Amino acid sequence: MGPWHGRTLPARTPAVPGVRSSTVVGGRANQEALVGRSEELDFAVRSLAEPGGVVLMGAAGVGKTRLARELLPGRGDGAHVWVSGTASARDVPFGAFAHLLPALDQPGVDRLGVMMLARRTVLRHGGPGPGMLVVDDAHLLDDASATLAHQLVRSRALKVVVTVRSGESAPDAVVALWKDGWLGCLDLQPLDRVALEELVTGLLGGRIDPLAVARIWDQTRGNALFCNELVRAAVAADVLIREHDVWRWRGNLPGSGRIWDLIDARLAELNASEVEALEVVAVADRADMALVDALVDPPARRALERRGLLDEQRIGKRSVLTLRHPLFGEAVRARMTPSRLTHLCGQLADAAEERGLDSGAELLRVARWRLQDAGRGEPGLFAAAARRALSGFDPVLAERFAREASALGGGFAADLTWATSLGAQGEVAQAETIFERLRRDATKDSDRAKVAAQWSEMVFLNGGRAADAAALVDQVARGLGAGRTRDELRLLQASWAWLSGDWRELDRADEWVAVAERSQRMAMLVAYAIAPMLVVAGRTAEALRWLDRTVAAAAQLREALPTVELTLRATRAYALWSAGRLTEHLAYCEREWRAAVEAGELDPAAVFGFSRAGSLTDIGRVNTAIGALREALALFEELGTPMYVCWSLAFLARALALHGDAAAARETLELADRARPAQIRLMEPDLGEAAVWVLVAEGDLSAARELSLGLADRNAASGARAAAARALHDVARLGDPKAAAHRLLELGRHTDAAVIGVFAAHAAALVSADGPELAVAGQRFEELGCILWAAEAWTSAAAAFESGGREASARSAHARAGALLARCEGAQTPALSEIAASAALTPRERDVALLAARGCPNREIAQRLVVSVRTIESHLAQTYRKLGINDRAQLAHMLGASPDRERVSR
Amino acid sequence: MTVDASNTSVLGVNRSAALDLLPEVYAWALRLREDGHSNAEIARALGIPPEAGTSTLELAEAKLERLMHRDGGPPQSRARDDSTQ
Numbered sequence: 001m002g003p004w005h006g007r008t009l010p011a012r013t014p015a016v017p018g019v020r021s022s023t024v025v026g027g028r029a030n031q032e033a034l035v036g037r038s039e040e041l042d043f044a045v046r047s048l049a050e051p052g053g054v055v056l057m058g059a060a061g062v063g064k065t066r067l068a069r070e071l072l073p074g075r076g077d078g079a080h081v082w083v084s085g086t087a088s089a090r091d092v093p094f095g096a097f098a099h100l101l102p103a104l105d106q107p108g109v110d111r112l113g114v115m116m117l118a119r120r121t122v123l124r125h126g127g128p129g130p131g132m133l134v135v136d137d138a139h140l141l142d143d144a145s146a147t148l149a150h151q152l153v154r155s156r157a158l159k160v161v162v163t164v165r166s167g168e169s170a171p172d173a174v175v176a177l178w179k180d181g182w183l184g185c186l187d188l189q190p191l192d193r194v195a196l197e198e199l200v201t202g203l204l205g206g207r208i209d210p211l212a213v214a215r216i217w218d219q220t221r222g223n224a225l226f227c228n229e230l231v232r233a234a235v236a237a238d239v240l241i242r243e244h245d246v247w248r249w250r251g252n253l254p255g256s257g258r259i260w261d262l263i264d265a266r267l268a269e270l271n272a273s274e275v276e277a278l279e280v281v282a283v284a285d286r287a288d289m290a291l292v293d294a295l296v297d298p299p300a301r302r303a304l305e306r307r308g309l310l311d312e313q314r315i316g317k318r319s320v321l322t323l324r325h326p327l328f329g330e331a332v333r334a335r336m337t338p339s340r341l342t343h344l345c346g347q348l349a350d351a352a353e354e355r356g357l358d359s360g361a362e363l364l365r366v367a368r369w370r371l372q373d374a375g376r377g378e379p380g381l382f383a384a385a386a387r388r389a390l391s392g393f394d395p396v397l398a399e400r401f402a403r404e405a406s407a408l409g410g411g412f413a414a415d416l417t418w419a420t421s422l423g424a425q426g427e428v429a430q431a432e433t434i435f436e437r438l439r440r441d442a443t444k445d446s447d448r449a450k451v452a453a454q455w456s457e458m459v460f461l462n463g464g465r466a467a468d469a470a471a472l473v474d475q476v477a478r479g480l481g482a483g484r485t486r487d488e489l490r491l492l493q494a495s496w497a498w499l500s501g502d503w504r505e506l507d508r509a510d511e512w513v514a515v516a517e518r519s520q521r522m523a524m525l526v527a528y529a530i531a532p533m534l535v536v537a538g539r540t541a542e543a544l545r546w547l548d549r550t551v552a553a554a555a556q557l558r559e560a561l562p563t564v565e566l567t568l569r570a571t572r573a574y575a576l577w578s579a580g581r582l583t584e585h586l587a588y589c590e591r592e593w594r595a596a597v598e599a600g601e602l603d604p605a606a607v608f609g610f611s612r613a614g615s616l617t618d619i620g621r622v623n624t625a626i627g628a629l630r631e632a633l634a635l636f637e638e639l640g641t642p643m644y645v646c647w648s649l650a651f652l653a654r655a656l657a658l659h660g661d662a663a664a665a666r667e668t669l670e671l672a673d674r675a676r677p678a679q680i681r682l683m684e685p686d687l688g689e690a691a692v693w694v695l696v697a698e699g700d701l702s703a704a705r706e707l708s709l710g711l712a713d714r715n716a717a718s719g720a721r722a723a724a725a726r727a728l729h730d731v732a733r734l735g736d737p738k739a740a741a742h743r744l745l746e747l748g749r750h751t752d753a754a755v756i757g758v759f760a761a762h763a764a765a766l767v768s769a770d771g772p773e774l775a776v777a778g779q780r781f782e783e784l785g786c787i788l789w790a791a792e793a794w795t796s797a798a799a800a801f802e803s804g805g806r807e808a809s810a811r812s813a814h815a816r817a818g819a820l821l822a823r824c825e826g827a828q829t830p831a832l833s834e835i836a837a838s839a840a841l842t843p844r845e846r847d848v849a850l851l852a853a854r855g856c857p858n859r860e861i862a863q864r865l866v867v868s869v870r871t872i873e874s875h876l877a878q879t880y881r882k883l884g885i886n887d888r889a890q891l892a893h894m895l896g897a898s899p900d901r902e903r904v905s906r
Numbered sequence: 907m908t909v910d911a912s913n914t915s916v917l918g919v920n921r922s923a924a925l926d927l928l929p930e931v932y933a934w935a936l937r938l939r940e941d942g943h944s945n946a947e948i949a950r951a952l953g954i955p956p957e958a959g960t961s962t963l964e965l966a967e968a969k970l971e972r973l974m975h976r977d978g979g980p981p982q983s984r985a986r987d988d989s990t991q
Contacts, residue, residue, distance in 0.1 A: 039968040043961055057958070178957045186965075187958035189929040194973060222929060311930075 034070050035202060036195020036224075037063065040186060044071055044161070047184035048132075052153060053160035055138075055178045058188030059308045059324075060266070061225030064163040067188070068134050071161055080132040081125045081158075083149075085140030093144035094118055096135070100125060111144065118148055123157055135162045138177075139170035146171035153182045167308050190222030199224065203231050204240070204247045209631050210597040211605055212240065212249035219326045226327055229259035243634045246627075250638075255334050263331040269307075273300040279336055281310060281321050282329035283344050285365055289319040291351050295344075296321075345369040346376060360388045360559075367401055379410035386417040391559040393566075393601040395424035412438065412447055416454060423458035426640030431458055449485045452476040453492055457563060464642035464677025466500035487515055488525055495529040501681035503719045506533040521557060524550045528564050531571045532682075538721035538751030540579035547572040566604055573611040577618075578722045580755020583785030586615040606635035610648050617655045620788035620824025625655045646675040647683040653690040660828040662697035669694050685715050685723030692730055701830060705734045712743070721751050729759040733792060733831050737766035755784060762793055771800035775813060782820070791820035792831035811882070818885045826892075841879060848875040853892040924973040932966035939963060 034041070040056075047054035048071065056064040072080050081100065089095030094114060100121050101114070122133060135141070135149050150173040153160050162177060164170055166187070178185040191199065197213045220226040230253075234240035239251050253259075267275065277300035284292045289312070293301075301321070304310040311324050323329050333341070349369035357363050367385030370377030382405035389398035398421035405414035419434035435455040442448045456469035463469075470493050477489040491512065498505040509530045516526035527546040534543035551572055554565040569592060576585035589612035596604035610632035616625035629652040636644040649672030656665035669690055676687070688711040695704035708730045715724035725747050728740040744760035758780045765773035778793035798813035821832065841849060844865075851861045858876075862869045885891060925933045931952050938948045949959035 039965045039972070042968075043965065057955070178955065181957070184961065185955060185957040186961050187931075187954045189931050189965075192929055192932075192969060192973065193927045194976060 033202060034066065035199040036191040037067055037070070040067060040188060041070060043184070043186055047186075048159045048161070050184070051156040052183050053158075053162070054184040054186055055162045055164060056186050056188055057164040057166050057178075059166050059190075059223070061223045062188045062190060063224040064165075064188055065136055066224070068136060068161045068163055071132075072134070073132055080134065081122050082134045082136065083145070085135070085137040085142075085145070087140055090140055090142050093142055094148065095142045096145040097122065097148060115144070115148055115151075119151060119155075122148075122152060131158050133158045133160045135160065137165065138162045138174045139164045139168040141171055141174060143171050143173070146173035149174065150176060150182075153177055167306055190220075191224055191227075192222060193217055196220070196222050196227060199227055200231055203228065204235070206242065206247060207245065207627055207630070208247040209249070209634065210609075211600060211602065211635075212247060214597050214600060215249050219330075221325060223325060225262070226259070226325060229262060230327065233257045233259045243637070244630045246630045246634050248634050248638075253330075259327070260331055260334075263325075263328055266309075267328070267331065270304075271300075273297045274303055275332075277301055277304055278309065278323075278328065278332050279340070280344065281323055282332040283336075283341065283369075284321070284348055285329075285368075286315065286320045286322060287348065287352065287362075287365055288355075289321055291348065291355070292321050294351065295347060342373055345372040349373055349376070360392075363388055364397070371400065371404060377404065377408070379405045379408035379414060382408065383410045383414045383417060386414070386421065387559055390417065390421055390424070391562040392599070393562065393603040395421040399425065412442070416450060420454045420458070423454070423462060426462055428458065428462055431455075445480050446485055448476050449480065449489055452489060456492060456496060460496055460499065460680075461563075461643070462640050465679045466496045466677075467679045470496035470500060484518070484522070487522065491515075491525045491529040495532075498529075498533055499682050500679045501718075503533070503536070503681075506530070506537055506719060509533060520550075520553045524554050524557065524561070524564060524568065528567055528571075531568070532574065535571065535575045535578050536682075536720050536722060538578075538725065538747070538753050538756060540575045540722070540754075541752040543575045544572065544579075547575060566607065569604070570607045570611065573608065577611065577614050579753040580758065580784045580786055582615045582618055582787075586612055586619070586785065589615065602635055602639060606632050606639060606641075606644065609635065610644065610651070613648075613651055613655070615785070617651065617658065618786060618788060620658075620791065620821075620827035622655045622659045622827045623825040626652065626659065629655060642675065642677040643680045643683065646672055646677060647686060649675055650683055650687045650690045654686075654693045657690070657693035657697035658827045658829065660697060660826075662694070662699075665690075665694045665697050685711065685720055685727070688714075689723075689726060689730070692727070692734075696734065696830065697828075701734055705731055705736050705739075708734065709736075709739060712740075716743075716747070721747055722753055722756070725751070725753070725756045725759055729763065729789075732759075732763035732766055733789075733829065735830065737763045741767050755786065758784070758786075758789075762789070765793075766796060769796075769800045769803065771797050771804060771806065771809060771813070774800055778813075778816065787820050787823050788827055788829070791817050791824065792829060794820065795831055814883045815885065818883060818890045822890050841882060845875050845879050845882075848872055849879045849891060852876060852888055855888075855892075921970070921974060924970055927973050928966065928969055931962065932969060935962050935966045936970065 044054045044056070044067065054071075056067055058064050083096040083100070085096050089098070092098070093111065094101065097118050101118055102121075123131075125131075133149075133152055138146070138149065141149065149160070149162070152158055160183065162174070162183060164174065177183045193213075196217055197208070200208055200213060200216055216227060216230060220230055231240065233253055234249065236257070237254050239253055240247055240249055242248075267278075270278065277296045280292055280295045301310065305312075309324055309328065311322050313320055313322050336344075346369070349366050352362065352366050352369075357366060363381075363385050367377070367381055370381060382401045386398045386401035386405060389395070389401060399418065402410075402414055402418035402421055406418050415434055415438055419431045419438065422434070423431035432455070435451055435458075438451045439448065439455075442451060452473050452475070456472045459465050459472060460469040473489050473493040473496065477486055477493060480486040480489065494505045494508070494512075512526045512530060516523040527550040531543045531546045534540070534546070547568060551568050554561075554568050558565040573585060573589050573592070576582075576588060589608045593605060593608035593612055596608060609628055613625045613628040613632065616622070616628060629648055633645065633648040633652065636648055649668055653665050653669040653672055656668055659665075669687075672687060672690065676683075688707070692704045692708045692711065695701075695707060708727045712724045712727035712731065715721070715727060725744060728744050728747070731737075732740040732744075741760065741763040744756065744763050748756045748760045758777060761773065761780070762777040764770075765777055774793050774797035778790045778797060781787075781790035781793055794813050794817035798810045798817060801807075801810035801813055817832075847865065848861055851864065852858075856864070858869050858872045862872045865872070879891070880886060883891070925936065928936075931954065934952055935948050938951060943951070945959035945963060946956050948963065949956040952962070954962060
């Protein structure tokens with residue numbers, strides 16, 4: 001753990017828009033806002049506008065009653081009648097309405113009389129006409145109450161909302177309400193994924209890690225009740241915890257608590273064969289339906305499907321039986337006796353192995369079953385499953401399998417996987433004990449090489465010691481004869497050496513080209529080693545040619561070399577970002593990130609989450625970038641990868657600075673500095689760039705320019721031309737384009753990154769204050785997706801046009817800048833703050849504009865400036881015309897003084 | 907990057923990806939309607955009361971629109987054939 005451990009980053013999380021939250025932390029949640037039901041609410045409200053009303057039907061926990069409450073007039077303050085069906089009152093005539101009826105102790109009052117009395121009472125209580133009647137859980141009504149409800153609906157004297165649980169039998173009078181068309185009918189489905197995330201965010205009162213959302217979705221499938229209870233239980237058990245302002249899921253729920261009581265209550269409704277069938281499906285974990293059907297009693301299966309507990313699904317080409325509520329699976333498995341569980345696992349594993357294992361997922365399932373079926377698994381099965389789990393970035397599962405394989409005599413391969421999986425969890429000391437033993441006992445060169453490769457990777461990734469990793473590999477490589485094994489180790493060594501700062505390795509890159517021709521595997525390893533070097537050198541197009549040639553093939557070698565495959569994909573993202581091809585970069589990273597989140601793969605989720613934040617920042621979407629970086633940071637901390645933790649902190653510092661939050665940016669930069677691994681240099685340029693922008697946020701432009709010039713010199717001297725170009729462009733953006741222009745032109749001749757040419761053109765146009773050329777630069781930035789730089793270029797173009805007396809062009813350029821700025825999230829740079837000055841606003845117009853941009857209503861501005869509201873309106877209209885914008889939101893973006901920023905910065 | 911304009915929202919979010927995000931009943935309702943089935947047939951196929959067929963389709967369409975026009979786009983759905991893993 002690094003120096004950031006135990007510290008909370010400055011809490012500047014942007015507010016989550018549109019969610020009124022009540023926190024579940026510390027106690028029962030208050031009545032939270034209705035989430036994800038706007039469409040249902042619209043339909044129900046329209047139904048209630050007609051004579052009659054609406055039936056809300058659906059599975060248990062889907063939110064019928066909650067929606068019914070939302071439909072009450074005045075949210076329950078108005079007059080209405082609420083009755084509920086209950087199992088206990090089901091046999092009591094008028095039991096649901098009993099609380100409304102006076103004591104009936106007169107003799108001779110017959111059922112009809114009671115019915116009429118009840119009807120009058122309800123109509124009176126329902127409020128001034130037409131009032132509302134809610135009948136909750138109408139499937140549990142006694143017949144008399146059902147008849148009364150039916151009559152009240154037919155009378156059209158009340159608006160009526162009825163809730164009914166699907167799959168349950170209901171009194172005929174209730175069923176007739178929708179069958180005969182008396183009421184509109186709405187069959188509530190679970191929440192969709194987006195609404196679920198909104199619900200959870202509201203419950204927690206803050207941002208939640210997408211991996212945690214995926215897990216909650218997986219377990220609840222959008223059932224609002226289960227989601228509520230699951231989140232509550234997880235917070236209470238410290239399984240959902242807040243790190244760096246992001247809620248994360250860590251560990252497993254304890255076996256007791258309200259949520260399990262809820263599930264137990266549902267399970268208690270099942271008979272013995274239904275429970276057994278549920279057990280089979282729960283343990284089978286999406287195995288092929290043919291496998292499961294052989295063990296499940298068909299009537300029990302049908303009954304469970306009717307109850308809404310089982311679903312038949314297509315996953316690709318396969319049909320599987322799944323639990324509608326996966327949480328039930330955990331509950332069912334936890335309550336099985338060990339012998340029952342062992343027996344079932346053995347049956348499933350035997351059946352699957354007899355059919356033959358046809359996929360990696362099947363391999364993992366069978367290995368899990370055999371783990372439970374102690375003593376009947378083969379070491380080869382567990383070793384293969386361990387490697388498969390590692391390739392899926394699940395080192396915890398990999399370790400379980402590898403340990404078992406080793407105990408069963410799996411030998412070198414099993415032990416190597418065991419050590420690798422321990423290292424991937426950050427258990428460095430334990431892993432090194434095994435690596436050391438393997439190195440000592442290895443008799444073959446190939447085995448020694450494998451140990452060196454995995455061990456050095458752990459030393460680099462988890463220890464942050466690139467030079468030590470290179471030395472480890474060198475020690476073994478020197479003892480090998482010429483051939484593939486030595487070549488592979490030398491490539492690894494070059495990679496670690498380069499990462500530790502020996503950037504001369506790029507000069508040797510041409511030697512490897514011939515080696516790459518030997519095999520697909522070798523081409524991949526060569527790309528792994530030299531592509532990052534090419535990117536740093538500004539030869540991004542060349543790097544992308546290497547990567548595009550090997551990334552697709554790398555997917556096939558993922559199981560053998562999972563980290564190499566991920567690194568190639570990550571380097572591809574790095575190359576796109578470095579080339580300034582931000583639209584492509586963001587699309588690529590978003591796709592990879594979302595896939596990783598869905599698959600629950602921490603490493604790629606962290607890497608691509610971090611990588612996309614780079615583009616988000618350069619595009620100007622700094623709020624989103626800050627959130628993404630906090631998520632990535634929490635993940636990297638869990639993974640124990642110092643290089644990425646430092647890098648994330650550096651990016652976060654820059655994003656916070658661009659957001660205008662100087663104090664938070666400075667604090668984060670200091671954390672990044674302390675987190676810097678001593679032997680890795682790759683993130684140095686980005687640390688420097690962050691320091692520049694922190695100075696900008698603190699208002700010291702002169703120091704920022706000087707620092708950026710120094711960075712450019714150092715980067716250029718070490719061969720990091722891409723970073724040198726960024727630093728020089730920053731110098732131009734910060735007011736000294738003359739110092740940057742010719743150097744950028746020179747750099748452009750030695751690089752092939754698309755954006756460096758635009759940097760040079762931008763700087764040159766700034767020097768000559770050439771409006772048309774600045775506009776061209778803006779256009780080129782925009783085509784690449786570099787929205788923030790495009791906005792700056794258009795702003796400068798507007799100023800240049802204004803100076804040249806070209807008012808129409810100036811207005812057009814202002815409008816373009818404003819439209820681009822509106823796509824940013826309040827990013828603040830010196831170039832952008834010149835917008836107001838360059839638009840030739842009068843001092844009074846500027847005063848009014850600044851106040852309006854900060855959210856002051858016109859009346860308040862008028863009071864402050866002691867003028868009339870009409871005058872304020874006139875000033876604003878003039879300002880909009882001069883700036884080429886239409887509203888206060890665009891004004892706020894242009895002047896970098898949005899109300900959101902003010903609230904976040906405090 | 908080419909985009910099939912007929913199948914995407916203003917923000918370029920894929921309709922197919924948004925469909926995958928909907929609860930199964932809604933997604934299937936829309937797919938069956940695209941295949942030309944009547945509301946009654948759709949309700950029968952999905953196991954929902956026939957009287958809820960119209961409202962189900964209406965809700966499905968409205969939710970799909972919301973997902974497609976949400977800023978930032980939908981997360982990728984679990985639409986993986988794990989037999990290929």
